[in-house]
Amino acid sequence: MTVGGRWSLAARLLAAIVVVVLAGSATAWAVASAIGPAVFHVHIERSGTSDPAVVRHSEEAFATASAYSLALALAAALTTSVVVSVFLTRRIAHSLDRVRQAAAQVADGDYTVRVPDVGMGAEFDDLARSFNTMAADLGRIEQTRTRLLGDLAHEMRTPVATLDGYLEGIQDGVVPADEETLGMLRDQVSRLARLAQDISLVTTAEEGRLTMDRRPVRVGTLVDAAVAQAAARYAARTISLGVAAPQDAGATVVSADVDRMGQVLTNLLDNALRYTPRGGHVVVRVAEEGGAVRIQVADDGEGIAAEHLPHVFERFYRADTARDRAHGGSGIGLAVTRSIVRAHGGEVTAASPGKGQGATFTVELPAADAA
CATH class of the missing domain: 3.30.565.10 (Histidine kinase-like ATPase, C-terminal domain)
Structure with missing residues (x-):
């Protein structure tokens, strides 16, 4: 029950529950051993029995019966607690493992994965819903990013192709490098500059980093x-x-x-x-x-x-x-x-x-x- 040389959550939970049960059993044994004989001795004296042999035999019998019954009860309680704890820890670990696997899929770029409600309480359900919301938001962001890159490439293609065509024409001597041609080239460069400036501005604003002199x-x-x-x-x-x-x-x-x-x-x-x-x-x-x-x-x-x-x-x-x-x-x-x-x-x-x-x-x- 280890992951990468470290204890898993299920092992830690099981160990913690066993420690709690053992501590409770030891406490119950100590309290019963300290209080039980004294209370029994008081009742024997109140019963009017004066024969020392009878009193001693009764106390020994009580101590033996108490020890056996308490030991069996604590052993049964420990066994039952361990069985129930194993069931609960496995269920919790299985529920969290779904989230872990889903997170790994999201890390690999699959934003369609969703975690179902695990039925382990409001906290786990809130965790599942928050994870699903995060995955959906990441999916939308990725779609926007992909579309943005495609649109940006499309927007840049026309001015870049125009610049390339005219520069090649000027280099080959087909297009004259007159004022009209240079003006058109400057317009295309200005268009690219405005596009870059607008992209930077809208990205900065959407990220909340837009400086304002209000x-x-x-x-x-x-x-x-x-x-x-x-x-x-x-x-x-x-x-x-x-x-x-x-x-x-x-x-x-x-x-x-x-x-x-x-x-x-x-x-x-x-x-x-x-x-x-x-x-x-x-x-x-x-x-x-x-x-x-x-x-x-x-x-x-x-x-x-x-x-x-x-x-x-x-x-x-x-x-x-x-x-x-x-x-x-x-x-x-x-x-x-x-x-x-x-x-x-x-x-x-x-x-x-x-x-x-x-x-x-x-x-x-x-x-x-x-x-």
């Missing part, structure tokens, strides 16, 4: 700055960009990192610009209610189908891969947005009546006094 700031200030920065891009596409912010809502103060929240609003405005056709409309609304402030970016563009709404904030998720790449998105901007908003103690959601009916993205943040 300070009180009016919501209206954040919105005005983001709209001012996006105005030229919207004008170039002849898309109307408006703001609907009541004075009291715009004056609401939140505790935020100005640069990070500026990135959130810029991502949402760029997303609306990407999927709104020329001549369309985008409006930024601000509202305050119940100690929270809501910032909505609503457009009348392509909209989002219902089956895609739960996934729009996932990294690299695209409802229509070919069209979205044509729009120029990296597929990670909304994931970055969600990570930053959650780091501020808020939440961001997406809603759309359906394809061709526009979409609304809502950022909800706690007001400074509520926070």
Whole structure:
């Protein structure tokens, strides 16, 4: 009953129970030997028997009978205790062995393994449920990691192939190294740099390591700055960009990192610009209610189908891969947005009546006094 030269749990439990039983038996024998004869002698004297021979014979008979009966009782109790202990320790060891085997399978990469309820009490059942939850979480993390690596490789393939093709063409003298070509190469390098930066940012945020320089700031200030920065891009596409912010809502103060929240609003405005056709409309609304402030970016563009709404904030998720790449998105901007908003103690959601009916993205943040 040893594992790797060490005592197993079952052996330790059995040894501990046997020691307890032996200690109890020794204590019972000592107490019975010390108290029994004295009590019997008192009863003999009270009975009125005065013959010393009779008293001595009675006490010897009591001592002998007590010794035999107590020895047999303790031996039977010890045997029964050992049998029951062996049964219990084997059952406990078998139940824990299931967990050990399951843990070994998880360590080997099999995250589908589950431990059934062992019926050994609430603690063992809690252990089994906690293990199963851990295995399920590890399985989801592994799936996300695998998908992330695949998506990342796919995202990098296009700019890398473009760079390789043009550089090879320049080297062979087929493509001229003019300003237009160099500008295109710089764009591809910038795309790779942005991708790496976004991946680093969203990973850091999801791990809770995102550095924040939070300070009180009016919501209206954040919105005005983001709209001012996006105005030229919207004008170039002849898309109307408006703001609907009541004075009291715009004056609401939140505790935020100005640069990070500026990135959130810029991502949402760029997303609306990407999927709104020329001549369309985008409006930024601000509202305050119940100690929270809501910032909505609503457009009348392509909209989002219902089956895609739960996934729009996932990294690299695209409802229509070919069209979205044509729009120029990296597929990670909304994931970055969600990570930053959650780091501020808020939440961001997406809603759309359906394809061709526009979409609304809502950022909800706690007001400074509520926070």
